[in-house]
Amino acid sequence: MTENTKPSSTTKKNVNSQNTKKDEGKQVDSTKAPSLGDKDSKGEKPGSPNKLQASVPLPTLPLGQRESYRNQFNLAKAQADAAAAQAAGGGGSKISTLYPSSHRQSGSSQISFSSRTSNRSSRLPRSKKKKGQDEVMQVFNEFGKDVTPKPLVTLQPTVLTDKLWAEPGAQSIQGSDLEHSVPIYSRTGFSVTSTAGSLTPETIDLGPDLDIDEQDSRKSRSFRSSSVNLDTTPTPKLQVIAVYAPIITPTTEPELENPIPVHITESCNQVLLSMRGNNLNMAFETINQVLSRNTHYEELLSFKKGSDNYQPNMCQTLFSLQKNKESQASILSTQSYAIQVNSWDIADSVGGKVKPDQYQPWKVVTHASKDTKTTNPTTTVVLLSELFSAEQPSAPLSSLPSPSVSRRQSNSGGGAISRKGSMSIGGLSRRPSASGGQISKRPSWSLASRRVSTSGGTQGLDEYLRGASPESLGTALGSAIDSQVGAPEIVKPVELQPDLSKLTGLFKALEMVERAIVLNTYHDMLLEFCDFRAREIIPEPPPPVELDKDGKPVVKKPPTPPPPPPPLKEEPEQELGPKVILPTIEPSTQSVHGLWNFECDVTEGRNVSCMAWNKANKHLLAVGYGQFEFGIQKRGMIAFWSLKNPRYPHAMITTKSGVLTLDFAIASPSLLAAGFYSGNVAIYDIRNPKEGPIIQSGFETGKHNDPIWKVQWVDHSSEHGESLVSVSTDGRVSQWSIKKDLEYVNLMRLKRVPGQNKGAQPQPFISRRSAGLCFEFSPKHPSVYLVGTEEGPIYKCDRSYSEQYMQMYMGHNGPVYQVRWSPFMSNLFLSCSSDWTVRLWNEEQANALLVFQTVNMGIADVQWSLANACVFALASTNGHLEVWDMQISVMKPIVVYYIENCVFSCLLFALETPILLLGGNTGSINVLRMEGFERNEDENVEIKKLKDALVANVTRHGGT
């Protein structure tokens, strides 16, 4: 069979339209049909019924192509039949070579198959007449076996740029070169997923001079596929080329013109693939059955259409089609890092404390390997941060390795460095893979080596460690450090420029340091405060030096027998003075000296109105600052002084109104109640002193109309726990309970009582109200309390009776500033007044047992000593502190401490140590150490002492 059968019109059309790919695509379709039709029967698709007997498989075509031609099969069949008939007459070649119409210009495609000569018979006519046609190639070996390589992958045509094919001549080369070009095109022209070595029929563009070269190349290779498109992009169409031609070598032109007879003889059929088709020829035996089944099925379908029994529905098939997908991935690269950590590093990591992006100022890396451990038992520390970035090249350290050493080590990619046997870094192993160039680009690595090499003599180890740290720590930490490594700067100390507010812990640190400094300074005084004296049994006589400003030294008044009596004594007690006790007491042991002052710039000039020890933390003192007088009111303040820092309060609370009284709760020691000059009561939680009061009285919930002079937490165990009681000059004694708000109940409305003294006839009152200044609940009976009034009388009240007084104690002629129950004998109490006197009362008696008076000013505060039953202290408004010991004298104080120009306002004993706190209008609190007031552990002894003193001093007086 020759190619002369091709219609020439198609060829011409192809030539005209070959330049554009689109045209080519179309034209392939049009020309393919004859190409298939011209095929030998062996190449027929076996599905066609009339070709079933020639069940020779088609050479594998690209899938899409095959399908696109299926509809043309009938036409192709007809032509193939004709061709087969024609070929039967021919002789020469065993297998026909079929060249369908191609739009090639030169038609130079050539298959050479192990034969020496080219199949001129097919090639030559093709080159003339079958230009521009696609080819389908089929390869047979000498035995006629189809050895056409099956495509391993489906070739999908992709768009090729014309540039690649711009110079096809360059590719038309010797056959050996052609081999190389195959994979190249396969990569560019098609999306090929197989490797370049796969034997895939390739579409290659060969130059027009291939005809000449073909002569040389025909021996070179048994298989050479070439479907050539000249000047155009290659089409993926394959053409069956069956090549086995007799060796006919036309040499002359006339010979070429001569028709060459080709004889095709039938060879034995070889079934490579046998598939039964679905289409049946009408001549088939079972056609009737098939037809009847088909009609039956159609009937069934038509029956289904109108039926209710059937319903169109969709369902998913059980097995979906499987697709093979391929994706491109970079070559796997492996790297190994080594890091050595110690136990707390692991603890941090496990505990989740360490965030990789968080900068860690230090990192300790230890050697985990055994030998290092044994030789270097000490922890090895590697500084990874730039803690030393302030280093300067002018300060080399001799102990550090020389720069050359460190550089060499860093270039070697790790390894252990040991500095004096104590510092080392774990060996790092770095195994770059095929894509190892990535590693070399890492800035940290290169930077490290650079920095080490240029770091002069300074801290070569640290430089190295810093540089090498990213590798040893992995990328997460490394990236964090990289940025810091990249900024080598030498920092000069800058004054006040950096923003310290970012350092959140700085304030605490400063506080800690301040306390440390202060404790250094105050260490000895604090020892004294705490009454801690190691190895010193007898205190040496205290030096007369006092720390307080303008303070007179300690005034020691030896208890002499009847001293010159004070000028003003209401009741003559001279004869009682030197009774029994005096000689037993050594005269000069008792004294008071100052330790320090709680004062700072903030508190200066404020009036210390009240002080209260925290019930839980015995070293925490709350101090209220507020003016007593009406005209000079200003904002108040509460300061919390701690023994840890006597120089500055631990915390401060500023208040709108002056603070007059404070008290810590007993059960919940963090609650601090404050009474203000404005009449308000507030409760603070000292854990959050900045947040203001947690609860506060106001106009809505009720408040005192006048200043509150005293608040006290009262623990009534039976009822609602603790409640707060306050007294004010508006005459109310109120109990506040914390519910939704501060709610109060009036325990008592103080009313004036007609004077009972001397039986004088009562004078009419301007106001029946009485003003309370102080109160105190009895330690023995929690419902009994004393109220000291502005008018002078002291009332004993009970919470159960809000209308009447239990007892009235007349004697004071001025406002009673404080009443204090004795901590030892619960029926005794002291009161101090502005009438210059302090009086000792028995609960049962309306008149005072004893009257103490030395100074000519009002007594602002009086306090029982907590350690000695007979001792109390009073503070006067002219700067006198007096400590009395009734056991020694009821006439004169045993110690007087005087501060000039100071108006004392409050007084407080330390709870456990012989310390006296003294607050006045200067804003400073004097901490006084009392010498000679040792605590007697036995309470009964103290009580007995007090009783003795009372018996000795009071009996006669009481009798009068």
Add this chain to the structure above:
Amino acid sequence: MGSSLCTGGHTDVEIALKRILSFKDVIGLLLIDADGNILRSTLAEEEEVEKYAQEIPALVIMSRSAVREIDPKNDLKMLRIKSKKHEIMVVVDPQFTLMIIHEYPGHYVEPPPPPPPPKDSDDDYSD
């Protein structure tokens, strides 16, 4: 903490700094951040600053490691180094290191306190 007199934490810090520096026996204060930058220094001589900034953090790291090695959940907070001349207090924080050189009173003040003060510190600098 802090006083409500002050407006914010920043001024709190400044006030505290000023207060500490007002103590007459505080020789100097040195604040370096985690990177080793010197944020604040009151030491007069720059060389001295450099020395402190170099030597102390190394010691801090060693001591912190020791503390943490003993108990991983523990941490170093403060380091007090009593020397013959003065005491160096180092407060350790992840963000910064605060050093204060304090000439503690036992070194030069003898008379005022009744119990001889340098007793307790004798042991520290005898060796």
